Amino acid sequence: MSPRPRVSLLVRVTAALLGPSLLVAVPATAQLRVVTTIPDFAAITRELGGSRVTAEALVKGSQDPHFADARPSMILAANRAQLLVVAGLGLESGWLPVVMTQARNPSIQLGARGYLDASQVVQLRDVVARADRAMGDVHGGGNPHFYTSPAELHRVAKAIHARLVELDPEGRATYDAGWTQFDARYRTKTAGWLQRLAPLKGTAIVEYHKSWVYFLAWSGIRGVGALEPKPGIPPSPAHVAKLLAQVAPLGVKQVWQEVYQPQSLSKLFAQRSGATLLILPSMVGALPGTDTIWAKFDRMVDAIAPR
Ligand SMILES: [Zn+2]
Numbered sequence: 001m002s003p004r005p006r007v008s009l010l011v012r013v014t015a016a017l018l019g020p021s022l023l024v025a026v027p028a029t030a031q032l033r034v035v036t037t038i039p040d041f042a043a044i045t046r047e048l049g050g051s052r053v054t055a056e057a058l059v060k061g062s063q064d065p066h067f068a069d070a071r072p073s074m075i076l077a078a079n080r081a082q083l084l085v086v087a088g089l090g091l092e093s094g095w096l097p098v099v100m101t102q103a104r105n106p107s108i109q110l111g112a113r114g115y116l117d118a119s120q121v122v123q124l125r126d127v128v129a130r131a132d133r134a135m136g137d138v139h140g141g142g143n144p145h146f147y148t149s150p151a152e153l154h155r156v157a158k159a160i161h162a163r164l165v166e167l168d169p170e171g172r173a174t175y176d177a178g179w180t181q182f183d184a185r186y187r188t189k190t191a192g193w194l195q196r197l198a199p200l201k202g203t204a205i206v207e208y209h210k211s212w213v214y215f216l217a218w219s220g221i222r223g224v225g226a227l228e229p230k231p232g233i234p235p236s237p238a239h240v241a242k243l244l245a246q247v248a249p250l251g252v253k254q255v256w257q258e259v260y261q262p263q264s265l266s267k268l269f270a271q272r273s274g275a276t277l278l279i280l281p282s283m284v285g286a287l288p289g290t291d292t293i294w295a296k297f298d299r300m301v302d303a304i305a306p307r
Pocket of ligand 1: 144232
């Protein structure tokens with residue numbers, strides 16, 4: 001009897017003993033675990049990585065990312081992550097440092113390859129010479145809401161793609177295919193959105209919070225003021241009255257705000273100025289049916305430029 005059947009038998013026995021546990025263990029360890037602060041980055045990561053990645057966002061699209069609370073579930077997710085994608089510019093500075101410290105995961109700390117600050121690849125807006133956080137301005141380092149622009153999210157997607165390849169080189173074919181598909185879809189969708197929005201170029205709108213400056217720059221729609229006197233400072237009746245007088249000659253057509261902001265003063269402003277109040281999904285998942293960045297921008301464009 002040659003040794004070969006005996007080896008086969010041994011292999012078969014071993015496989016029978018270990019088989020079920022291997023079947024459970026392999027997919028879990030093979031997937032790259034990505035955690036992102038906002039849901040847009042997680043949605044992009046899923047499109048790029050497919051089943052090779054798991055991507056989880058720490059905040060919901062219906063939550064104000066400036067003022068989230070560091071929760072145990074966030075710390076657990078960050079502890080297990082191999083890549084952490086953040087918006088940066090202080091957007092998450094109220095809660096993310098606690099999550100990162102308590103996660104005790106060296107792979108995702110500042111400077112590690114598992115830490116990606118998306119603002120590094122963005123064309124920044126509202127950069128001020130002197131940050132005045134003491135006065136409540138939460139946009140001191142530049143406006144962090146670049147995820148309201150398709151063009152900026154396209155840059156971020158490219159950076160996420162590069163980092164996925166770097167951290168998981170064996171998955172390059174998957175990530176490259178994901179990127180090609182993402183890029184093609186971006187081009188088709190963007191052409192459609194810009195065509196719909198073209199007639200609104202130059203139209204005056206007022207924002208509640210300065211969340212839309214990147215979208216405004218991308219679309220050519222004109223932001224003429226914000227209900228918040230400074231980013232992060234709630235609107236006061238006095239400021240709203242002053243703004244009304246200021247923008248009256250401009251013919252404001254719309255007031256834009258996010259799902260998580262109170263609506264009483266926006267409604268009042270819209271009523272007095274003759275504008276329409278729009279509650280827009282600034283992030284993926286902010287409204288039902290906006291689970292991808294495509295669906296999010298579709299919804300925004302439908303609201304801003306109804307057919
Ligand atoms: Zn903000």
